[in-house]
Amino acid sequence: MERNNLYPIFLKCRTLDILIVGGGYVAEEKLYFLTKSSPDARVTLVAPFFREDTRRLAGEFGAKLIESEYHPGYLQDQHLVIATTDNPKVNEKIFADCRQRHILVNVADNPPLCDFYMGGIVTKGHVKIAISTNGKSPTTAKRLRQFFEAVLPDDISRMVEYLNAYRKTLAGDFEAKVNEMNEVTQKLVAQKTEI
């Protein structure tokens, strides 16, 4: 059976510059989920025209809007780029320009032209779960996100804080701490597990 070989990472969007090219419905969806998960993300959008809803969302999160067609100059200083225009040629150009500059790029409606995918994201305080279907079914990612939002207790973050505080009280070397932390959390999983 095929499996998902993607490696999820948790980006500190506060210190990274992200460019969204295009200002339509897909651009707004990407901005919505990006800022829902990372309200402090540093985002710029470039498109000849933006809808009122996009302007409002951008204003709420301090995203910068540039009313212009795409030009490679806009890639300057960007770490991540998301291309959402309705012009496949422009999207392909953005992909090629980013590749040339070693900038990670996502062409939202073209999985082969994505270095990374956006995921379904569940956030409960400090706890975050990212979901991917390997680009096969975004609707499944959305439904799984809704499922985990509903079943994960809202106070799961308190457990993380307690364990963080408890860890600081422990004396001993790294290995002793690992053993103690595993011991006190063993009951959280049904059976004995490795690591």
Ligand SMILES: C[C@@]1(CC(=O)O)c2cc3[nH]c(cc4nc(cc5[nH]c(cc(n2)[C@H]1CCC(=O)O)[C@@](C)(CC(=O)O)[C@@H]5CCC(=O)O)C(CC(=O)O)=C4CCC(=O)O)c(CCC(=O)O)c3CC(=O)O
């Ligand atoms: C590959 C990927 C690239 C990327 O965008 O990063 C991609 C691609 C495409 N999306 C399409 C459509 C839809 N996307 C959604 C929703 C979401 N899409 C997201 C991610 C991803 N979408 C990446 C893969 C993630 C993974 O690995 O699972 C989510 C999880 C995150 C986010 O958007 O931030 C967000 C849910 C967020 C949430 O609710 O939590 C819905 C559902 C809905 O809106 O109800 C539909 C309509 C239903 C449908 O068509 O399936 C199409 C078809 C275009 C066409 O038909 O032309 C393509 C292109 C293609 O698949 O070829």
Ligand SMILES: NC(=O)C1=CN([C@@H]2O[C@H](COP(=O)(O)OP(=O)(O)OC[C@H]3O[C@@H](n4cnc5c(N)ncnc54)[C@H](O)[C@@H]3O)[C@@H](O)[C@H]2O)C=CC1
């Ligand atoms: N809306 C949806 O749910 C989905 C749309 N798609 C596809 O994704 C693409 C985008 O969809 P939408 O956002 O709905 O389209 P849209 O028509 O709402 O937005 C397209 C945006 O691209 C901008 N644009 C066009 N040329 C540009 C250029 N040279 N430089 C910068 N911006 C430019 C336009 O100004 C506009 O803001 C389309 O190809 C669509 O078929 C794919 C999946 C779902």
